[in-house]
Each structure stands twice: as structure tokens, then as C-alpha cells.
Amino acid sequence: MSRHRLVRNINIQDELDDDALSEEGDIMTDEQLAQMESGYEHIRAVLGDEAVSGLDDGFIKDTLWQFYFDIEKSLSWLHDEQERRAAAKERKAAKEREKAHKAITQRKASQTPSTSGFNTPTSRTMTPVGTPTKASSRRADSGAQSSKRSGANTPAKANSGRVDPRLLDLTALNLQPREEESPRVDEPLPRMAMEREKLILAAREVLEASGKNVKRGVSLVVIGHVDAGKSTLMGRLLYELGRVDEKSRHANERESSRAGKSSFSWAWELDGTAEERERGITMDIAMQSLSTTHRQITILDAPGHKDFIPNMISGASQADCALLVVDATTGEFEAGFNRGGQTREHVVLVRSLGVSQVIVAVNKLDQVNWEQSRYDEICEQLKTFFGQSGFHSSKTSFVPVGAMLGVNLVERKAPESSLLSKWYKGPTLVDLLDNLEPPVRDIISPLRLPISNVFRGQSSGIGITGRICGGIVQVGERVRVIPGDESAVVKSIEVDERSVTWAVAGSNTTLYLTAIDHIHVNIGSVLCPPTDPVLLATSFTARIIVFDIQLPIITGASIELFHHSRDVPATISKLVATLDRGVGSVTKKSPRVLTKGTSAEIEITLRGDTPGAVARPIPIEPFSVNKEMGRILLRRGGETIAAGIVLEIRQ
Numbered sequence: 001m002s003r004h005r006l007v008r009n010i011n012i013q014d015e016l017d018d019d020a021l022s023e024e025g026d027i028m029t030d031e032q033l034a035q036m037e038s039g040y041e042h043i044r045a046v047l048g049d050e051a052v053s054g055l056d057d058g059f060i061k062d063t064l065w066q067f068y069f070d071i072e073k074s075l076s077w078l079h080d081e082q083e084r085r086a087a088a089k090e091r092k093a094a095k096e097r098e099k100a101h102k103a104i105t106q107r108k109a110s111q112t113p114s115t116s117g118f119n120t121p122t123s124r125t126m127t128p129v130g131t132p133t134k135a136s137s138r139r140a141d142s143g144a145q146s147s148k149r150s151g152a153n154t155p156a157k158a159n160s161g162r163v164d165p166r167l168l169d170l171t172a173l174n175l176q177p178r179e180e181e182s183p184r185v186d187e188p189l190p191r192m193a194m195e196r197e198k199l200i201l202a203a204r205e206v207l208e209a210s211g212k213n214v215k216r217g218v219s220l221v222v223i224g225h226v227d228a229g230k231s232t233l234m235g236r237l238l239y240e241l242g243r244v245d246e247k248s249r250h251a252n253e254r255e256s257s258r259a260g261k262s263s264f265s266w267a268w269e270l271d272g273t274a275e276e277r278e279r280g281i282t283m284d285i286a287m288q289s290l291s292t293t294h295r296q297i298t299i300l301d302a303p304g305h306k307d308f309i310p311n312m313i314s315g316a317s318q319a320d321c322a323l324l325v326v327d328a329t330t331g332e333f334e335a336g337f338n339r340g341g342q343t344r345e346h347v348v349l350v351r352s353l354g355v356s357q358v359i360v361a362v363n364k365l366d367q368v369n370w371e372q373s374r375y376d377e378i379c380e381q382l383k384t385f386f387g388q389s390g391f392h393s394s395k396t397s398f399v400p401v402g403a404m405l406g407v408n409l410v411e412r413k414a415p416e417s418s419l420l421s422k423w424y425k426g427p428t429l430v431d432l433l434d435n436l437e438p439p440v441r442d443i444i445s446p447l448r449l450p451i452s453n454v455f456r457g458q459s460s461g462i463g464i465t466g467r468i469c470g471g472i473v474q475v476g477e478r479v480r481v482i483p484g485d486e487s488a489v490v491k492s493i494e495v496d497e498r499s500v501t502w503a504v505a506g507s508n509t510t511l512y513l514t515a516i517d518h519i520h521v522n523i524g525s526v527l528c529p530p531t532d533p534v535l536l537a538t539s540f541t542a543r544i545i546v547f548d549i550q551l552p553i554i555t556g557a558s559i560e561l562f563h564h565s566r567d568v569p570a571t572i573s574k575l576v577a578t579l580d581r582g583v584g585s586v587t588k589k590s591p592r593v594l595t596k597g598t599s600a601e602i603e604i605t606l607r608g609d610t611p612g613a614v615a616r617p618i619p620i621e622p623f624s625v626n627k628e629m630g631r632i633l634l635r636r637g638g639e640t641i642a643a644g645i646v647l648e649i650r651q
């Protein structure tokens with residue numbers, strides 16, 4: 001089964017560690033020394049000195065050595081490294097804040113006698129990743145891993161002197177094997193099979209084919225607090241639906257048991273990287289597909305841990321609907337649902353990103369002896385919260401399940417289902433999935449395809465994945481990559497692992513591009529028609545809703561702006577007005593601060609990646625032009641502080 005992972009978190013060190021060699025034996029010729037010197041000077045001129053770039057001489061020279069003195073590739077890797085370091089710094093700061101917050105909470109708790117132990121988060125859910133936890137399956141692995149990684153963030157030397165970057169999976173760097181670097185002139189470009197008008201008619205026919213023998217496509221992001229059982233649920237569901245064969249199932253069972261993590265064997269179907277398996281958590285979005293009687297569903301399994309919220313946002317921005325998984329175990333549901341838990345945060349985030357339908361799978365009911373009262377209690381709390389978060393009650397549904405045992409996913413025939421069957425006669429999870437209503441697709445607008453992943457296309461060109469946010473794309477079509485002046489030709493298209501000749505808005509696609517150099521294709525760029533490119537902006541006005549924040553927002557506040565799979569540093573340059581949340585009329589012009597729950601119009605201005613650097617414009621559109629291209633999220637210090645829509649591009 002093919003599967004694409006987003007690559008924002010891939011650490012090249014993981015790829016290179018095995019090939020590390022000592023410095024001995026790396027003797028440069030005079031010619032190499034000269035190449036090193038001129039390469040080094042060039043790179044310093046671009047990146048600035050160590051104080052500005054944060055990169056020391058040794059690191060830069062190692063990188064040049066690693067990439068055969070190829071300045072472009074070295075720069076690309078060094079830029080990525082700067083981003084990685086900034087992200088790591090941010091994560092560390094967030095952890096410090098969390099630790100401080102936890103200490104305060106504990107201090108308060110020890111001062112205030114608790115009325116019940118019910119709402120107390122367990123140590124397991126509150127323990128930051130990377131420290132040994134109570135859960136035996138996670139015991140010592142994280143520590144071992146972090147020591148392996150520490151201090152080793154330089155591309156390593158290889159056995160014979162150097163690693164050949166072509167032999168490595170360097171997807172995070174967007175590098176391609178050398179022979180694929182330039183467009184192949186001898187290869188005939190594919191041609192478009194249909195005129196646009198005919199294509200629109202064909203797409204309409206498929207999209208409106210309700211009642212006919214055509215499955216309507218819908219995408220679903222799987223969300224919920226860490227350890228709720230999201231990956232286990234999806235792994236088991238794929239198996240029950242025949243999407244995982246016995247061979248893979250046995251392999252996962254065998255390998256997870258050998259690693260002392262047999263309880264994660266179903267999750268291993270989705271948590272495919274060594275680090276995810278070792279740590280027992282999902283870190284990045286895993287994409288799968290499944291089909292029910294009437295629906296073809298693209299599944300985006302999101303990470304639950306708060307450190308990976310940016311990846312969760314990237315997944316949620318590619319989805320029509322959400323499957324929220326909650327853990328019914330006593331104390332665990334509460335840990336996820338309390339302030340600071342990801343159940344709440346994920347629900348608010350998906351709603352802000354336009355998702356209006358949610359199925360809730362109340363999981364691990366085996367842990368509470370399949371008690372109906374526990375199920376009802378959880379549903380009641382969530383129903384109230386959904387109402388407050390802007391979900392219509394007719395668009396939310398609930399289902400009791402036991403993911404690990406496969407109870408009520410597809411059927412309730414197994415003996416393990418008997419206790420549930422005594423009181424539950426409603427639909428199974430698959431019944432609910434089969435009833436998901438695909439939203440109306442905007443197929444008339446010009447093509448908008450924000451890139452969420454770029455990968456090596458082997459002989460097929462450069463592979464990209466992303467959700468089409470507007471319009472249609474077909475094989476043979478020329479598409480412009482924004483930002484930049486480059487265009488590419490679509491060589492082939494896949495939707496849900498099937499090869500197709502065209503794809504429409506709402507589809508989660510894999511496109512293989514040709515006639516373009518890989519360096520022009522990046523995560524966060526948008527594919528559009530050359531005649532109708534998306535706007536680029538460094539400053540725009542937005543209407544936002546401020547979340548439950550502790551510190552108010554003031555003019556000049558530094559934020560991280562999230563738009564699809566891109567996040568960039570920005571500043572709230574102006575507080576234009578506060579607005580009435582219901583009708584949107586101005587309640588106060590030029591407010592001094594924005595507090596929690598406020599609706600406001602603000603001005604956002606992007607910043608450069610480093611102090612003093614010029615801001616790089618991003619492709620974005622007003623919400624009135626394209627809804628999916630006009631939604632934004634604002635984060636600060638690891639916390640999502642507001643969500644909003646773009647009103648007007650200023651520059």
C-alpha cells in the first residue's frame with residue numbers, strides 16, 4: 001500500500017548517522033581546498049557571519065564537503081538547518097513553559113484540597129515526550145534515542161570520504177538524484193486530453209453522481225489527545241476492511257512484540273518511521289485511503305502530541321471532515337478534555353479551518369467494562385463543547401468503539417462485542433463514515449493546489465502531494481509554481497493510490513511534475529494556472545477570533561502565521577477594530593488590546609526568517625475569493641492564539 005508522509009520533521013541526521021566516519025582519511029587536494037575556500041566565502045556572503053546566521057565555520061565547511069562543494073545544495077541544506085534549529089528552540093521554550101506551568105499547577109493543587117481525583121491528569125498523559133514514562137512500552141527508548149542524536153547535527157562523512165547524497169532519502173532537502181535535476185529534453189511532454197469546458201462537465205458529472213454507482217470522495221482528518229488510540233483505530237479499521245493483508249499484520253505483530261511494544265502493533269500500520277515506533281507516538285501526518293459502500297475516503301492520521309500541532313494543522317487544512325477519537329478510560333478522557341488537553345484544542349482548530357462535520361469515536365470502552373453510563377457522560381460533555389465551538393448538532397455523531405479489539409468498527413459480531421451489544425443498537429463507525437457528506441467543490445475557480453509534501457519521484461519526475469483548494473488539474477497541463485517564475489508540466493496524477501487523468505477541488509492528490517528543476521518546488525508553494533497566478537503577500541488584513549489566551553494581544557505582537565503547510569514569522573502590525581461576533585459590526589476602533597473571545601480586524605505583516613532579513617511573500621488569497629486559501633491560524637509560544645480569514649491583501 002503506498003503511503004506518503006509529510007517531511008517537515010525529517011532530520012537528515014537520522015539518514016546520515018549510519019555513515020558517519022572519523023575525520024581521519026578526509027584529506028583534501030589543493031583543488032578541493034580552493035573550492036572549499038570560495039564556496040565558504042560565497043555562503044558567508046549569503047548567510048552572514050556566525051552571529052547572524054547561527055552557523056559556525058566548521059558546520060558550513062562540513063556541509064560543503066558533504067555536497068561536493070555544490071553551493072546551491074549546501075545553501076539549501078543550511079537554510080533548512082536554520083529553520084530546524086529555530087523550530088527546536090521554539091519546542092524547547094514551549095517545554096520550559098509547560099514545565100513551569102506544571103510546577104505552578106502542582107503547587108496550586110497541593111495547596112487546594114481536591115474534591116475528587118476524577119479530573120486529575122495522569123502522569124502518563126502529562127509527561128513530555130522524551131522522558132521515561134509510566135507506560136512500560138515507552139520506558140527507556142526515548143532517552144536512548146535522544147542521546148544518540150545529541151550534538152550530532154552535522155552532515156556526516158562517509159566511508160570512502162563522503163556520503164553520496166544521491167544514495168540517501170533527502171526528501172526534506174528537496175534534493176533529487178542528479179540525473180533528474182534538469183528537465184529531460186528528450187522526453188516528450190504529456191499532452192492534455194480534454195478542453196477545459198469538457199473537463200468541467202466531466203467533473204460535474206462525477207461530483208453530482210449521487211445514487212449512481214460512483215463513490216463520492218471525502219477526506220477525513222483523525223484527531224484527538226495523545227494516546228487516545230487514533231493510529232490503533234485506523235490500523236485496525238484498515239485491517240477489518242481488507243486494506244491490510246495478513247502478512248503485514250503478522251509482520252507488525254512480530255516486530256512490535258520484538259521491540260517490546262506489542263500494544264502498538266495496529267498503530268504500526270500508520271506510524272511507519274523508526275522514531276515514531278520507538279517513541280510510540282505519531283509525529284507526522286500519515287495518509288491512507290479506504291472505501292465504504294458509498295464513499296471513497298482519504299484518511300489523514302494526525303499526531304496527538306502538542307509538540308506536533310503544526311503537523312496536525314497541516315493535516316486538518318487538507319480535510320473535509322474529522323474523526324475525533326477520545327479515550328474513555330477513567331481520568332484519560334478528562335486529561336484530554338481539560339484546559340491544555342488536545343481534545344479541546346484539536347476540535348477548535350479543525351472548526352477554525354473550515355471543518356464542520358465530526359464523528360466522535362469513544363474508544364477504549366473495554367477499559368471501563370463497556371459501561372453505557374461512561375459513554376453517555378462523555379457524549380454529553382462533548383455535545384456541549386461542540387455547541388460552544390460552532391458545530392451544528394446535526395453535523396456531529398457519536399459511536400462507542402474498542403479499537404484494539406475491533407469492536408463496532410465494521411460490525412459487532414465478535415464475542416468481545418457482547419457487552420456493548422446489550423445497550424447499543426446504533427450504527428457502526430463504518431456506517432457513519434459511509435454517511436459523511438462531501439462539501440460543495442469549487443471547480444470553476446482557477447487551480448489552487450498548496451503543496452504539503454515534496455518527494456523523490458524516481459523515474460516519474462518530482463512528486464508533490466496536496467489538496468486541491470479550487471479548480472481542476474489534468475495530465476499534460478502546465479502549472480505555475482508560486483512563489484517564483486517557474487512552471488512545470490503535470491506528468492501524472494494519483495488520487496487515493498489510483499492513477500487518474502484529472503482531479504478536482506477537494507481531492508487529496510499526488511502529482512508528478514516534469515520540465516522543472518526540483519529547487520523550484522517547495523512545501524508551502526501553490527500550483528496555479530500560468531494565466532491566473534495566486535497573489536503573493538507580505539501584509540494583509542484579517543478578521544480573527546481570539547482563543548482562550550492568558551496574555552492579551554497588543555500591536556507589535558510577534559506571532560507565527562500558519563497557512564496550509566507553511567508557517568512564517570509575522571507581526572500583528574495594527575489592531576484595526578474589535579467587532580461584534582454575531583453581526584460583524586465595529587464595536588471599537590483602534591483597540592489597545594485584544595482579550596480572549598474577542599472578534600477583531602487586524603493587520604498582519606510578515607517578518608524575515610532572521611532579525612533584519614526581508615520578509616518572503618507567501619501565496620494567499622482573501623477568503624471572499626477562495627475560502628480554503630483564505631484561512632489562517634495565529635500561534636505564539638507554542639499556543640494557538642487565534643484563527644481567522646484573510647480580508648484584503650495590502651502588499
Ligand SMILES: Nc1nc2c(ncn2[C@@H]2O[C@H](COP(=O)(O)OP(=O)(O)OP(=O)(O)O)[C@@H](O)[C@H]2O)c(=O)[nH]1
Pocket residue numbers: 224225226227228229230231232233263264267280281282283302303304305363364365366367401402403404405
Ligand atoms: N485497552 C485498549 N487500549 C487501546 C485501545 N486502542 C488503543 N489502545 C492503546 O492505546 C495506546 C495508544 O494508542 P495509539 O494508537 O498509538 O494512540 P494515538 O492516539 O494514535 O497516539 P498519538 O498519535 O501519538 O497521539 C496503545 O498502547 C494502544 O494499544 C483500545 O481499544 N483498548
